Amino acid sequence: MQRISLAHGEGGELTHQLIQEVFIQSFGHSEQTQFDSAILPIPSQTIAITTDSYVVKPIFFPGGNIGKLAITGTVNDLAVSGAIPHVITAGFMIEEGFPIKNLKEIVHSMAGEAEKSGVNIVAGDTKVVEKGSVDGLFINTTGIGVIQEEHRLKPEMVQEGDSVIVSGTIGDHGIAILSARQELGLLTDVKSDCASLNHLIHELLAEIKGIRIMRDPTRGGLATTLVELCEDFHFTVEIDEASVPVRKDVQGACDILGYDPLYLANEGKVVMIVDSNDKQKALDILKNHELGRNASVIGQITSSHAQSGKLLLKTAVGTTRRLNRLSGQILPRIC
Amino acid sequence: MQRISLAHGEGGELTHQLIQEVFIQSFGHSEQTQFDSAILPIPSQTIAITTDSYVVKPIFFPGGNIGKLAITGTVNDLAVSGAIPHVITAGFMIEEGFPIKNLKEIVHSMAGEAEKSGVNIVAGDTKVVEKGSVDGLFINTTGIGVIQEEHRLKPEMVQEGDSVIVSGTIGDHGIAILSARQELGLLTDVKSDCASLNHLIHELLAEIKGIRIMRDPTRGGLATTLVELCEDFHFTVEIDEASVPVRKDVQGACDILGYDPLYLANEGKVVMIVDSNDKQKALDILKNHELGRNASVIGQITSSHAQSGKLLLKTAVGTTRRLNRLSGQILPRIC
Numbered sequence: 001m002q003r004i005s006l007a008h009g010e011g012g013e014l015t016h017q018l019i020q021e022v023f024i025q026s027f028g029h030s031e032q033t034q035f036d037s038a039i040l041p042i043p044s045q046t047i048a049i050t051t052d053s054y055v056v057k058p059i060f061f062p063g064g065n066i067g068k069l070a071i072t073g074t075v076n077d078l079a080v081s082g083a084i085p086h087v088i089t090a091g092f093m094i095e096e097g098f099p100i101k102n103l104k105e106i107v108h109s110m111a112g113e114a115e116k117s118g119v120n121i122v123a124g125d126t127k128v129v130e131k132g133s134v135d136g137l138f139i140n141t142t143g144i145g146v147i148q149e150e151h152r153l154k155p156e157m158v159q160e161g162d163s164v165i166v167s168g169t170i171g172d173h174g175i176a177i178l179s180a181r182q183e184l185g186l187l188t189d190v191k192s193d194c195a196s197l198n199h200l201i202h203e204l205l206a207e208i209k210g211i212r213i214m215r216d217p218t219r220g221g222l223a224t225t226l227v228e229l230c231e232d233f234h235f236t237v238e239i240d241e242a243s244v245p246v247r248k249d250v251q252g253a254c255d256i257l258g259y260d261p262l263y264l265a266n267e268g269k270v271v272m273i274v275d276s277n278d279k280q281k282a283l284d285i286l287k288n289h290e291l292g293r294n295a296s297v298i299g300q301i302t303s304s305h306a307q308s309g310k311l312l313l314k315t316a317v318g319t320t321r322r323l324n325r326l327s328g329q330i331l332p333r334i335c
Numbered sequence: 336m337q338r339i340s341l342a343h344g345e346g347g348e349l350t351h352q353l354i355q356e357v358f359i360q361s362f363g364h365s366e367q368t369q370f371d372s373a374i375l376p377i378p379s380q381t382i383a384i385t386t387d388s389y390v391v392k393p394i395f396f397p398g399g400n401i402g403k404l405a406i407t408g409t410v411n412d413l414a415v416s417g418a419i420p421h422v423i424t425a426g427f428m429i430e431e432g433f434p435i436k437n438l439k440e441i442v443h444s445m446a447g448e449a450e451k452s453g454v455n456i457v458a459g460d461t462k463v464v465e466k467g468s469v470d471g472l473f474i475n476t477t478g479i480g481v482i483q484e485e486h487r488l489k490p491e492m493v494q495e496g497d498s499v500i501v502s503g504t505i506g507d508h509g510i511a512i513l514s515a516r517q518e519l520g521l522l523t524d525v526k527s528d529c530a531s532l533n534h535l536i537h538e539l540l541a542e543i544k545g546i547r548i549m550r551d552p553t554r555g556g557l558a559t560t561l562v563e564l565c566e567d568f569h570f571t572v573e574i575d576e577a578s579v580p581v582r583k584d585v586q587g588a589c590d591i592l593g594y595d596p597l598y599l600a601n602e603g604k605v606v607m608i609v610d611s612n613d614k615q616k617a618l619d620i621l622k623n624h625e626l627g628r629n630a631s632v633i634g635q636i637t638s639s640h641a642q643s644g645k646l647l648l649k650t651a652v653g654t655t656r657r658l659n660r661l662s663g664q665i666l667p668r669i670c
Contacts, residue, residue, distance in 0.1 A: 010598075011554025012661025016563075039383045039416060039482060050376045051424035051477060055462045055469075074451060081374060090388035091475045093428070127390045129668055134390075140426045140475035142458075147374060170514035228351075246338075265346075275433025326347030333464055 004098040009128025018126060022104055026111035027090075027121045034162025038122035040087065048083035050074060051142040057310045057333040059106070059136055061180040063173075063192030064267075066139055069335060071113040072267060073161035073218065074143035079286065080270055082153045082205065088114065089123040091140040096131045106137070112135070113121065116176040116217060117196035119143070120142040127230045133224060151205040153212045155233050162301040163279040164237055167200070167270045167286055168193070168223050168294040169245045172229040177334050181285045188249045192201075195268035200289045208282055210275025214331030219269050220326040225271060227325050228310030237273075238312040238320070239299030263326045344463025345401040353461060357439055360447035362425075363454045371455035375422065381484070383418035385409060387476040391473075392668040394441070396469055397513040398508075398527030402472055404670060406448040407531045407602060408553065409478035414533040415605055416550040417488045417540065418480025422459040423449065426475040431466045442474070452531035455477070486540040490548045490568050497547060497636040498614040499572055501630040502535070502605045503528070504580045504623055505557050509599030510588045511657035512669055523584045530603035535624045543617055545610025552606050554669060555661040558597040558646065560606060560662050565644030572608075573647040573655070576633030597648075598661045600669045608636065 007014045054070045064072075071088065078085040090110065094103065113123050176192040197216070205211060213233070217225040222244070226237055246254075246261045254261050268291060273283050279297055288291030302312070309321045341348045389405045399407075406423065415419040425445065429438065449456050508526040532551070540546060548568070552560040557579070561572055581589075581596045589596050603626060609617050614632055621627030637647070646658045 006667045010661055011665060012559055012598075013659070014662075015555075016660060038385075039381065039418075041381050046374065046376050047480070049422065049424055049458050050373075051458050051475070052427045052460045053426040053428050053462045053475060055428060055464050057468075083374075087384065089384055089477050091386045091388040091426075093388050093390060093473055093478075100358075123384050123386050125387045127388045127473075127668075129390050129470065132467070133392075134473070135464065135468035138428055138462075138469070138473065140386070140388060140428075140460075140477075142424050142426075142475075142477035144384070144479070146640075176518075187551075220350075224347055234555075262346075324348070325351060326345055332341045332344060333462075333468075 004094050004096055004100065004103065004127050004128055006096050006130060009126060011306045013279070015126065019064045022100065023124055026107045034211050040122060047146040048078050048081045048145040049142065049148055050077040051079065051140065052138045053138060054335060056139050056177065056335050057135065058180050061192055062176050064191070064194040065106055066137060067107055067110040068113050068261050069194050069267060070141040071110050071117065072194045073335060074141040075117045075119060075196040075198050076216040078143045078145035080202040080216050082151045083147050084202065085117060085119045085143055085145045085198050087120050087122045089142045089145050090121055091125045092127070093134050093138040094126060094128050095134045095136050099135055111138055113196060127263040129241055132311055146276045151213065152187065153213055156253045156303055158212045158233060158235050158273055159304050161276050163274050163276045164239060164299040165272050165274055165279065165282055165298050166222065166245065166296060166298050167292045170266055170269060171250045171254065171261035171264035172244060172266040174331055174334060177252045177330065188253055190247065190249055193266055193268035195291055197268060197270050197289055197291060200291050201270060203281060204285055207285055208274065208278045210278035212273045214270050217266050217269055219265050221263040221265060222271060223323045224326045227323060230311050233305040234306050234309045236302050236306050236310050236312065237315060238302045239300055242297050243298045243317050245294045256312045262323070265331070267335065337435055339435065339438065339463055341431050341463050344461060346512040349414065350461065357435065357442055358459055361442045372628045373554060375457060376466035381482040383413050383416045383480040383482055384477065385412040386475065387412065388475040389670060390473050390475060391670050392470065393515050396527055397511050398418060398465050400441055400444055400528040401472060402445040403448045404529050404602060405474045405476040405530045406445050408670060409442050409476040410452045410454060410457065410531040410533050410563050411551040413478045413480035414470050414472065414536040415551050417476055417486050418482050419531050419537065420452060420480045422455050422457040422477055422479050424477045424541050425456055426460045428469050428473040429463050430471050431463060432468045433463055433472055448531060448545070449654055452533050468556045471554065477539060488546065488548055493547045493568060493570050493608055493636055495636055496611050497610050498611045499574060500609055500617055500630060500633050501557065501580065501606050502627045504582045504585065505552070505601055505604060506581060506585045506589065506596035506599035507667055508602040509669060513666065523588055525582065525584055526600060528603035530626055532603060532626060535626050536605060539620055542620055543613045547608045549605050549607040552601050552604055554600050556598040558598060558658045559661045561646045562658060564645050569641050569644045570639040571637050571641050571645050571647065573637045573649060575649045576651050578631050580629045580631045597658070600668065613639045
């Protein structure tokens, strides 16, 4: 068994073998959880649910692969909603001919990342399609987390003067993917930042009462994420370009290619709005953690309960301009 | 906006429009559930989780489409585990150029079927990939159901003499898909049986204490489903070929093509093992319901607690032979 064949997707003998030899091998198997479905107790009454499909190209990239990304992305979605990630399901759509060795490596990464972040992969599904009907491998992960009442976020408490903090440098994932494609002849050693933030976020929520909202600025980047927050919750944010942490090589690549790091995807960063009284404490916790070393206060809420919220950027040259959502195509298949 | 473009998948302005105009339009939107993730109370402590990706080809077929199938498939997976289907997430992987009109029709079917079966679509995700990187549209659905303690299935109670019942004719979905492909020049008016069985199953579980196990015989067909049960729970089943309900036109198509209906996929059938004292009551309930009119007792448990369980078929000519899992390719992309 070296390559995936259509028969691996038929639900018969070969599907059984594939599940045993590739998935159960890495994900394990228990009374509670079978690969096709799971029945399990949930230790609370309020849960968070999120789903994402991963179509990243290439499947392996500096700093990770599609499997690691599928776990970290779903874990982070749950964590920023104030939930403790609990279980994840995984659906694999595989192209006929895909090397089993690569599939095993990807599944192994998923298992490792799931263990690190303390989630169980409880249910799965595999489909195989003919060569040319999917580009290698897509993965869907759906995550369920348990909301901790005492950590429930309070976006309605956002007020003028609140601080906006980002946990580290932005744009790393976007540039790492671009660079891995080598489409642009771009050679950098930027690695994707893809990482599970749940332990860091849990520590922040446990220590700091004044965290109003958190988001993970993935597709569309930091700017799009903040625009959506401004619109959804009717406040205005002003961010200070000079305070936004960007790696030199990421900025360099952006300058050459004409990209703005504010619109590039991140896969291991959290942006949060915090009571300004708590900002130093939040920064201390972040900087003390491997995944938050480059955290920075990047701006503040300049008006709350606005009719229509907006995102403003104070540029390095002192002018202020409004930022909108990412518009049009910039980087397809970034996650 | 007539066709999907890559920019619809970038997480920016066009993604926002797509979600508003296509998904929220059909799925609705509430305080609790946003399209990207959801936070909601779950009315019990034990839940069932299942995930499936749908890659069916063609996307529209007699009796349904990929969207309806994604809902019924996930609802049925939950229902046969004894759970009340509660919420569903939906992940869309869309090919650039896909007609928005078709996407709307599919999403509309999903919303209609979800309403019929009483589940809420609470979270979603869309990814767009370049032309040629996926064949039209794949959908992943993950479902969460609530286990009713009093309806918990008891596979460990299976004993010699228990009856095996199937809720209707088998192989309809398989032949409908084959026929829709027109690859074989086959013209039948067989429709897919795809339907949500949760209300029927709920009624059965409420009325009959002696239901030991239920399964939905999808990929791999009735035979593969029964072989898996026999192996997992160490019993032997003998089914009587003459009692297995098969539509005449399905049997005719199978005869011409060399398929065995026992190995063809079903998307609206349940097979169950029931205390033989309850078999008549189960049949009555089934036959009284639109989705169970052709229900039939097809066999019985001939030994339980066997070292290695197996599936035996008493053929129409009186011989008995062992059936195995589906082996090798028969019908790719059936669901």
